[in-house]
Amino acid sequence: xxxxxxxxxxxxxxxxxxxxxxxxxxxxxxxxxxxxxxxxxxxxxxxxxxxxxxxxxxxxxxxxxxxxxxxxxxxxxxxxxxxxxxxxxxxxxxxxxxxxxxxxxxxxxxxxxxxxxxxxxxxxxxxxxxxxxxxxxxxxxxxxxxxxxxxxxxxxxxxxxxxxxxxxxxxxxxxxxxxxxxxxxxxxxxxxxxxxxxxxxxxxxxxxxxxxxxxxxxxxxxxxxxxxxxxxxxxxxxxxxxxxxxxxxxxxxxxxxxxxxxxxxxxxxxx
Numbered sequence: 672x673x674x675x676x677x678x679x680x681x682x683x684x685x686x687x688x689x690x691x692x693x694x695x696x697x698x699x700x701x702x703x704x705x706x707x708x709x710x711x712x713x714x715x716x717x718x719x720x721x722x723x724x725x726x727x728x729x730x731x732x733x734x735x736x737x738x739x740x741x742x743x744x745x746x747x748x749x750x751x752x753x754x755x756x757x758x759x760x761x762x763x764x765x766x767x768x769x770x771x772x773x774x775x776x777x778x779x780x781x782x783x784x785x786x787x788x789x790x791x792x793x794x795x796x797x798x799x800x801x802x803x804x805x806x807x808x809x810x811x812x813x814x815x816x817x818x819x820x821x822x823x824x825x826x827x828x829x830x831x832x833x834x835x836x837x838x839x840x841x842x843x844x845x846x847x848x849x850x851x852x853x854x855x856x857x858x859x860x861x862x863x864x865x866x867x868x869x870x871x872x873x874x875x876x877x878x879x880x881x882x883x884x885x886x887x888x889x890x891x892x893x894x895x896x897x898x899x900x901x902x903x904x905x906x907x908x909x910x911x912x913x914x915x916x917x918x919x920x921x922x923x924x925x926x927x928x929x930x931x932x933x934x935x936x937x938x939x940x941x942x
Contacts, residue, residue, distance in 0.1 A: 673776055674702040675753035675859075679742055679852070680763030681709045684718045686797075686904045692805045693766040693901075695726045699773040703729045706763070707749035710737025740915070742852075743868035743877050747938040750859065750867055759856040760878075765789050765901040766800070768811050768830075774899040775856045784861065784885055787854030788846070788896035789903040790830050795820040797904040810902060830900050840897040848892035850882025854901055861890060867938030872922055873915040880923045887930045 676694060680687050687706075694704060704726070708715060711734070719732050733749045735741070750758065759775050761767065778785050796819050804810045813831045817823060832840060850857075855878070865884040868877060882892070925931065 672701055672703055672755045673699070674757045674759050674772060674856075675705055675755040676702055676759045676761065676772070677705045677707055677746065677749045677753070678761055678763050679707045679709065679746060680711060680715065681742075682711045682715065683763055683906065684714050686906065687715065687763040688718055688722065689766050689800060689802075689805060689904065690761075690763050691722050691726060691730075692802050693768075693771075694728065696769050696806055696808075697767070697772045698770050699776060700727070702759075702772055703731065703754060705731045705733060705749045705752055707742075707745040708732060708734040709740070709742050709745045710735060740873045740912070741870075742874070743870045743872050747867040747870065747940075750862055750938060753859055756859050757856065758859050758862065760852055760854075761901060762853045764904045764906055765853050766805060766810065766904065768900040768902075769808055771899055771901060774895060778893055778895050778898070779856065779858075780893070781858065783891050783893050784850060784857035784882065785855060785895050785899070786848035786851055786882075786892050787856075787899040787901070788829070788851065789853050789901050790826075791903045792816070792905060793820060793822075794905040797906075800904075811900065829897060830902070832897055834898075837897040841894045844894060844896060846894070846896060848894040849879050850885065850892075852878035853903065854896075854899055855882070857885065857890075861885060861888070863938060864888060865932055865937070866934040869922060869934040870936045870940060872919045873912060875916040875919045876923055877919060880919070880926055883923065883926050884932055884934065887926070888932045
């Protein structure tokens with residue numbers, strides 16, 4: 672199996688269903704799906720069980736009880752559940768374009784992790800996207816998106832560029848090639864070497880902190896934000912916590928200053 676796709680989710684069945692439809696039409700078929708479920712209620716399990724009969728790829732549902740925002744913990748459990756040596760991370764609100772997996776696999780290289788981005792949609796557009804729109808890839812057509820409420824903007828080039836232009840934009844973008852939880856990939860052995868995600872951290876930079884430890888381990892990163900495309904469905908963020916954000920900032924500062932590689936509170940607590 673070429674890749675394991677790890678999708679984080681929490682009580683967002685309508686969005687997760689659309690994301691899974693996106694992975695069902697990938698040009699690259701040789702991958703498994705691992706849903707890292709941070710304590711969703713029974714409706715999410717019902718959806719996943721239904722989707723298992725509709726999607727050709729194997730689906731593994733990794734779940735733990737709801738204890739607030741504990742995404743780092745469930746992601747570490749998902750890493751341990753992966754059957755591939757290459758892991759692609761995204762969120763249950765990001766629909767992948769049909770070449771998403773193929774791009775990640777094409778750019779993968781030992782000694783590197785890959786850094787992608789997403790294209791944000793307003794709620795009005797997020798709601799109207801159907802399974803057919805995903806299957807036919809209409810939801811990645813800028814003209815179609817504008818017809819359904821997307822504002823015209825120079826930012827739309829992110830999903831409208833040709834393969835050649837995408838490579839140029841990847842090279843010249845000022846955006847750092849950091850580890851972004853909604854669109855990033857790396858080798859399982861590298862993630863285990865840094866002890867996975869820091870389970871002390873809640874929402875806010877917890878993915879970037881992992882990337883900073885990968886850099887401390889002398890890995891490099893590749894920018895693929897204009898090549899590996901996914902569209903982000905809008906939603907509220909009730910889990911944002913100012914105290915947790917401050918704590919996360921302190922942890923990241925310590926990681927950078929002290930060149931920390933292995934998290935003291937990481938994946939080994941789940942082994």
